[in-house]
Structures are given as structure tokens and as C-alpha cells.
Amino acid sequence: xxxxxxxKVIAVEAPWLLLEEVIxxxxxxxxxxxxxxxxxxxxxxxxxxxCPSGRRTGWHVRSTIRKMQLxxxxxxLNSDEIWLCTTCYTCQERCPRQLMITDLVRTIRNIAFExxxxxxxxxxxxxxxxxxxxxxxxxxxxxxxxxxLGLNALPPTALxxxxxxxxxxxxxxxxxxxxxxxxxK
Amino acid sequence: xxxxxxxxxxxxxxxxxxxxxxTKISMKQLGVELLxxxxxxxxxxxxxxxxxxxxxxxxxxxxxxxxxxxxxxxxAVTCNGCYGTLQEASHLLEDEDRRKRVNDLxxxxxxxxxxxxxxxxxxxxxxxxxxxxxxxxxxxxPLKGLRVVAHYGCHYLKPRKVRxxxxxxQYHFIDDLAxxxxxxxxxxxxxxxxxxxxxxxxxxxxxxxxxxxLEKIKNIANVKADCIVNPCAFCHLQLDRGQIELRxxxxxxxxxxxxxxxxxxxxxxxxxxKNLGLYDNLTQPTYLEKLGLGx
Numbered sequence: 001x002x003x004x005x006x007x008k009v010i011a012v013e014a015p016w017l018l019l020e021e022v023i024x025x026x027x028x029x030x031x032x033x034x035x036x037x038x039x040x041x042x043x044x045x046x047x048x049x050x051c052p053s054g055r056r057t058g059w060h061v062r063s064t065i066r067k068m069q070l071x072x073x074x075x076x077l078n079s080d081e082i083w084l085c086t087t088c089y090t091c092q093e094r095c096p097r098q099l100m101i102t103d104l105v106r107t108i109r110n111i112a113f114e115x116x117x118x119x120x121x122x123x124x125x126x127x128x129x130x131x132x133x134x135x136x137x138x139x140x141x142x143x144x145x146x147x148x149l150g151l152n153a154l155p156p157t158a159l160x161x162x163x164x165x166x167x168x169x170x171x172x173x174x175x176x177x178x179x180x181x182x183x184x185k
Numbered sequence: 186x187x188x189x190x191x192x193x194x195x196x197x198x199x200x201x202x203x204x205x206x207x208t209k210i211s212m213k214q215l216g217v218e219l220l221x222x223x224x225x226x227x228x229x230x231x232x233x234x235x236x237x238x239x240x241x242x243x244x245x246x247x248x249x250x251x252x253x254x255x256x257x258x259x260x261a262v263t264c265n266g267c268y269g270t271l272q273e274a275s276h277l278l279e280d281e282d283r284r285k286r287v288n289d290l291x292x293x294x295x296x297x298x299x300x301x302x303x304x305x306x307x308x309x310x311x312x313x314x315x316x317x318x319x320x321x322x323x324x325x326x327p328l329k330g331l332r333v334v335a336h337y338g339c340h341y342l343k344p345r346k347v348r349x350x351x352x353x354x355q356y357h358f359i360d361d362l363a364x365x366x367x368x369x370x371x372x373x374x375x376x377x378x379x380x381x382x383x384x385x386x387x388x389x390x391x392x393x394x395x396x397x398x399l400e401k402i403k404n405i406a407n408v409k410a411d412c413i414v415n416p417c418a419f420c421h422l423q424l425d426r427g428q429i430e431l432r433x434x435x436x437x438x439x440x441x442x443x444x445x446x447x448x449x450x451x452x453x454x455x456x457x458x459k460n461l462g463l464y465d466n467l468t469q470p471t472y473l474e475k476l477g478l479g480x
Contacts, residue, residue: 028286029239029277052379053386056396084393087232087384089343090377093353102344109236118237121388125233133226134195135233142199149206149462155198156221164224167294168245174293177241 002075014071022068026107030100038104040097041065047091047101059084061091061101068108077112083119116184126181130172133158133165187314189261189305190253191219192271195227196418197263201425201445203462204418208263208307208447210461214454215315215323219261222252228270231340232384235270244290246274250302251291259303261310263447265417266383269340272304276347306341307447308358308416317365325455327367330475333449334371334410335359336401336424338417339379353377359414359446366453374404382423395434398427405441411472416446421466429467442468452476 002010016039023035047061048054054061059081067076076082082105091101112118118126125135134157143153158164172178197204212219227234228249234242249271253260262268278284284300291297305313311320335357342353350356354377360370381387381397401424405413415421424443431437443466451461458478463470473479 026239029243029283031280052381052397052400053393056400057393083385083389085384086339086379086381086386086394086397087235088339088379090339090379092344100344106232106235107239110239113237119385119389122233122237122385125230125385125388126237129227129229129234134199135227135230136195136199138199142202145462145465146198146202146205149202149460149465151198151202151206155193155205156223156225157193157198158224158226161224164226167224167248167296168226170294171244171248171290172241174290175238175241175244177238180238 002072007070007072010071016069016071018071018073018076019068021111022104022107025110026103030103034100035104035107037097037099038065038068041069041099042097044096046094046096050090050094052088052090053084053086057084061085061105064105064108065099065101068104076108077115077117082108082112113184114180118184123181123184130169130178130181133168186216186218188218188220188258189310190222190256190258192222192225192228192249192253192260192262192267194262194264194267194418196422200422201418201462201465203448203465204263204421204445207445207451207456207461210456211447211451211454212310214456215320217310217314220256220258222249222256225249225252228267230266231269231273232266233388236385240290242270243274243277244287246270247278247287247291247298248294248296250275250278251296251298254299254302259305261305261307263307263416263445264419265306265338265340266419268304268306273347275302275304306416308341311362311450312358321365324366324453326453326476328363328449328453328476329367331368331472332371332409332411333363333368333414334373334405334408335363335376336380336413336415336420337377338415338420339383341416359416362446363414363449366449371408371410373408373410375400380420380423381427382419387423394423395427395431398423399431399436402428402431402437402441406439410441411475412442412444414444414446414449421445425467440468442466442470442472444470452478
């Protein structure tokens with residue numbers, strides 16, 4: 001954690017740099033004008049008041065927004081706090097300045113993930129997706145349960161269609177996702 | 186007969202196939218046909234893949250939309266996560282520029298998305314396509330005396346700007362459905378609260394996720410509910426398996442049975458509990474006895 005003076009220096013020397021990076025990154029997917037609300041936070045704390053994660057952890061979602069505005073890049077990207085959000089959107093629903101808080105958090109995580117800050121358990125899910133097309137593998141117990149319920153042992157998904165799996169692998173390569181996953185290992 | 190492409194996702198077919206079975210048979214009984222989506226994958230999960238790589242997330246979601254597009258039908262889902270991703274992707278890809286960028290990626294696998302496929306949650310299929318009047322006529326086993334609480338989960342209702350179902354604290358479809366089916370729908374403290382599973386928190390910080398669940402369960406226990414009805418495979422897993430995990434950790438004594446919305450529906454349609462996968466939920470269906478369906 002940086003001292004208040006060091007933080008001030010970063011904020012003065014590099015104003016809005018991280019925030020602009022987040023807006024640009026996020027705008028590949030979300031409407032840019034929605035993300036630009038990130039400038040408008042007045043630190044009122046409505047988001048923290050509604051946050052179910054903040055009730056039981058040390059995370060304050062408004063600090064995440066403030067750190068992004070101040071450009072405290074490494075402090076934010078290295079932190080565990082950004083991974084405490086369940087993406088429940090309560091903050092985003094209640095924000096009086098209409099910040100797209102949850103989408104901003106997801107975008108900040110995109111940058112952190114690219115920098116190799118993913119948790120091992122998250123990489124496991126990513127690898128399952130790349131290898132199976134699903135977040136979890138089919139187990140023998142589940143196959144039996146499916147048959148007992150009158151279903152096929154395997155669902156009609158990529159688990160039954162290898163060409164489907166190769167298609168999502170191609171998308172993982174084209175977007176650079178598979179690279180990010182192997183780099184984070 | 187109205188037809189939908191049934192998007193299964195991951196947890197419905199691979200962890201709670203009871204949800205898949207019960208949804209298929211109850212919808213068929215109500216005149217809605219659910220078709221297989223051959224070669225579908227994970228939606229991909231909004232809180233994890235949306236957090237790892239938004240472009241990958243959106244392009245894989247678009248590929249799943251294309252499967253339904255090529256079948257000539259809209260999509261129905263039984264998971265708020267799948268709804269979260271696919272409904273949002275469908276919304277985002279109404280924009281022509283964004284759709285063009287995604288189609289450049291889809292072109293690499295010989296696919297193209299036209300931007301017209303709609304995504305409906307099974308809640309919307311029940312309320313919109315089946316309708317309460319029709320349902321009332323087909324009900325054979327009113328769920329008399331059953332005290333039900335609803336858990337709606339997050340991604341079906343939020344962000345409301347995208348989902349369009351109004352303010353999440355005021356939504357009451359499952360409560361209305363339970364009442365129609367003859368049960369009593371009970372309010373409880375902090376009903377709109379998240380189950381704790383989403384956003385990679387269950388996989389990354391299980392103790393934090395379970396602490397969410399414990400708070401919910403305590404609030405539900407206070408109103409003496411017989412079961413928790415929910416519309417999301419991931420919330421279902423978190424509330425069902427989560428209670429067993431809390432019990433194993435010595436943090437919870439009595440579990441409250443968890444029921445998927447179409448499992449509740451199936452009971453009222455007179456379908457046998459074992460065909461609905463009710464015994465495959467880890468929290469055992471103690472409420473069946475109250476309905477005279479035990480044993």
C-alpha cells in the first residue's frame with residue numbers, strides 16, 4: 001500500500017490514465033458512454049452500503065472506483081479486493097450517478113487477468129472451458145444420475161460434438177484468450 | 186406448439202440434471218417444446234469469463250446465439266448465469282458496429298450472427314407462453330400448506346437497464362406462481378440478497394461465498410419456510426450444496442430444502458418427485474411429507 005503522499009504524486013502525474021485505459025478496454029464490449037460515467041463518482045458510498053460482499057470482507061467498492069480514478073494501477077491490479085465482487089449489480093442499480101460499477105469491475109479484472117493476476121482456481125475454470133467447452137467436467141456419478149432421470153449420459157453440447165469444441169478453441173486463439181491463460185500458468 | 190432452443194449451460198446438465206429433466210417434462214406437459222442445441226458450450230459465465238476476457242466472452246456467447254438462430258427459434262434458459270450472458274450478449278449485439286466486430290471473429294469459424302435471437306428465462310416462458318390461466322387448468326396437485334420463500338438471484342433481474350424486469354426488490358413472479366400453485370409465499374429479510382456464488386467468488390473465496398449463503402439461510406429459517414424456490418442453476422448449487430458445506434463446517438444445524446422453480450411446477454402438475462430429481466438435490470425434500478407425497 002502506498003503512502004498518501006505517494007498516491008497524490010501518482011494522481012497528479014498520471015491523472016485519469018488508468019480510468020481511460022479501463023474505458024477503452026471496456027468499450028470493446030460495452031457502450032463507451034456508459035463506461036464514461038466512471039468520471040462521475042462523488043464517493044457518496046451508496047454502493048458500499050448495498051454491497052453484500054463489503055458486509056463481510058474488508059472490501060469497499062467505492063475505494064476501487066477511487067483507486068481507478070487516481071491511477072493507482074499496480075495497487076489495484078495486484079489486489080485481492082477486485083476478486084471479492086460476486087457481480088450482483090446492487091451497487092450499479094443504486095448508484096445515484098449511474099456508474100456502471102459492476103461492468104467497470106469486470107473490465108478492471110480483464111486487465112488484471114491479462115497481467116497474470118488470476119487465481120489458480122479461476123485458471124482451473126478457464127482450462128476446463130478450453131478443454132471441454134464447459135466450466136465443470138462431467139463425472140461418472142452425474143452420468144448415472146442423468147440416465148436415471150431419462151436423459152442421455154452426456155448432454156448434446158460440445159461434450160458430444162468435438163467440432164464444436166474446436167470452434168470455441170479457435171475463438172480463444174483469435175481473441176488471445178488461450179494465450180493469456182497459458183501465460184498466467 | 187411454441188418451441189425454444191433449450192440452452193443447458195454447465196451446471197444444469199452436469200451438476201443438477203434434475204433441473205434439465207423436470208424442465209423438459211413440465212414444459213412439454215404445458216405445451217412448450219424444448220429443443221436440443223447441438224454443440225452448445227458454456228454460455229460463457231458472465232462473472233468469470235466476463236472478468237477474464239470480455240471479447241472472448243462475447244464471441245463465444247454470440248456463437249451460442251448462432252446455434253439457435255440457425256434452428257430458427259429463440260433461446261430458453263434455466264440459469265441466471267446463462268441468462269446473464271446470453272441475454273446481455275443479445276442486447277449488446279443489436280448494435281451494428283459491435284456485431285460487425287464480433288462477426289469478424291465468428292467468420293473464422295464460418296459463422297455469422299444476424300442480431301435477432303432473443304433469450305428468455307424459463308420464468309418468462311411460464312409467464313408469457315404458458316400463462317397463469319392455462320397453468321391453473323393443468324394443475325392437478327395444489328401445493329396446499331406449503332410455506333415457500335423465493336430467491337431470485339442477481340443476473341435475471343440486474344442490471345435492470347439491460348434485463349427490463351423492473352426494480353429487483355419489487356419483482357414477485359415466483360411468489361405469484363407459488364400462490365397460484367396453492368402454496369403460501371412468505372417474505373423474509375433481505376430477500377434480494379445474492380447467494381454468494383457469482384463473479385468467481387465461490388471458486389476463488391469459498392468461505393466468503395458460504396458466509397453470504399449462511400446469512401440468507403438464517404433469514405429464511407427465521408420465517409420457518411418449508412423450502413426455497415429459485416430460478417438459477419448456480420444459485421441452486423450454492424444454496425443446496427452450500428448448506429451441506431456449512432453443515433460440514435459446523436456453521437449450520439438444520440438445512441432447508443432447495444427447489445428449482447420448474448421442480449415446484451412439476452409437483453403441482455402431478456409428476457412423480459423422483460422424475461423431477463427432487464431426491465437428487467442434496468438438501469432432502471422433507472416438504473414432500475407435508476404434501477402427502479413422502480416415502
